[in-house]
Amino acid sequence: MKRCALVLGFLGLLTLPAPAFALREIMVGNQPLGPGSGYDNEVLDALNVPERVLISTGGLVNDVDAYFKGGPKALNEAFRRFAAVPAGRHEVVLMPFAAQPFNFGKESIPYDWVMHVPGTRRGPGTKMPAGDQVTLTVYVPNPGPPAPADPKAIRAWVGDLGSNEFKVRERAAKELAVAGRPAAGLLREALAANPTPEARERLEKLLAAVSKELRVDTLEIPAGLTVVGPDDLLARARKMLADKAGHIRGDGAVKLAECGVPAAEVLPELEKILKSESEWQSHAAYGAAMAAYRLGADARPLLPALRTAAESKVEYVANACKQAIAAIEKAKPEPVSEAEAKKRATVRTEIRELVAGRAEK
Numbered sequence: 001m002k003r004c005a006l007v008l009g010f011l012g013l014l015t016l017p018a019p020a021f022a023l024r025e026i027m028v029g030n031q032p033l034g035p036g037s038g039y040d041n042e043v044l045d046a047l048n049v050p051e052r053v054l055i056s057t058g059g060l061v062n063d064v065d066a067y068f069k070g071g072p073k074a075l076n077e078a079f080r081r082f083a084a085v086p087a088g089r090h091e092v093v094l095m096p097f098a099a100q101p102f103n104f105g106k107e108s109i110p111y112d113w114v115m116h117v118p119g120t121r122r123g124p125g126t127k128m129p130a131g132d133q134v135t136l137t138v139y140v141p142n143p144g145p146p147a148p149a150d151p152k153a154i155r156a157w158v159g160d161l162g163s164n165e166f167k168v169r170e171r172a173a174k175e176l177a178v179a180g181r182p183a184a185g186l187l188r189e190a191l192a193a194n195p196t197p198e199a200r201e202r203l204e205k206l207l208a209a210v211s212k213e214l215r216v217d218t219l220e221i222p223a224g225l226t227v228v229g230p231d232d233l234l235a236r237a238r239k240m241l242a243d244k245a246g247h248i249r250g251d252g253a254v255k256l257a258e259c260g261v262p263a264a265e266v267l268p269e270l271e272k273i274l275k276s277e278s279e280w281q282s283h284a285a286y287g288a289a290m291a292a293y294r295l296g297a298d299a300r301p302l303l304p305a306l307r308t309a310a311e312s313k314v315e316y317v318a319n320a321c322k323q324a325i326a327a328i329e330k331a332k333p334e335p336v337s338e339a340e341a342k343k344r345a346t347v348r349t350e351i352r353e354l355v356a357g358r359a360e361k
Contacts, residue, residue, distance in 0.1 A: 233259035246282025
């Protein structure tokens with residue numbers, strides 16, 4: 001089912017003095033794309049899977065955004081297919097919360113991860129330029145399991161899976177099943193220790209039973225893929241904000257709104273830009289206004305600074321501030337509960353630790 005929509009083309013917003021619009025083709029569902037679609041085989045392998053719920057193509061640079069919904073098993077297969085897509089760089093972005101549904105008309109389409117392929121190649125075998133990057137953004141809403149209360153007992157039961165007595169093996173498997181999610185890490189540890197074929201089969205079945213939700217510990221990301229989280233994206237944005245070039249500072253300001261951290265962490269930096277009259281003459285203030293626009297109701301504390309910056313003599317900066325003010329005033333607050341905020345903070349820490357662990361290898 002294909003549907004076309006005229007959408008705001010944020011790609012290019014920072015290089016154009018006025019909002020850019022681009023026609024994108026939206027296809028809901030997982031109808032297979034054939035060779036005639038112009039994508040090479042590796043891209044088709046990544047796109048043509050049962051978990052795809054929507055694909056959006058076109059825009060200013062003729063890119064692809066494909067949305068998928070599924071569990072850890074499907075996601076781990078998606079990582080493998082993603083790694084095979086020819087590109088100069090593969091980046092996995094992990095976000096510590098559930099994705100906001102894709103709203104298209106009256107439809108609201110939930111998803112768990114999205115793959116972005118820039119400036120699609122036309123014709124099999126055509127390679128991306130070395131600098132091009134494909135991105136897989138994964139939304140991880142669940143924290144990892146707690147540590148087991150009695151790891152010694154779990155290790156003993158794991159050992160019993162290799163017993164010569166069937167009754168001992170059966171009892172161990174039942175005890176491990178009762179142990180549940182907290183045993184997941186030790187089950188993975190046991191699988192890596194080259195168990196007997198029967199023990200391996202039991203371990204894999206037990207692990208699958210406690211790994212049905214998207215968590216950091218259920219991700220199997222192939223070596224060679226770059227993995228980043230909110231803290232890495234925040235650091236990138238701040239580095240851009242320190243650049244001497246106004247358009248780069250503007251890009252950095254927009255990225256502050258995209259890095260997946262609570263708005264309170266980035267509002268002071270955006271406010272500083274909007275309050276600086278010298279920045280009103282550059283893309284930095286424009287970028288800050290666009291970041292405020294994207295943050296919606298969370299950017300309400302920026303309204304005084306936006307109203308002041310709207311007096312800029314640079315027309316596109318003033319217009320961007322006015323658009324942001326109107327959007328923020330109309331936006332409905334979506335407060336995050338204390339429990340949800342705590343959960344996101346936990347997952348953010350787990351992502352940070354995963355990224356650090358991969359860097360050490």
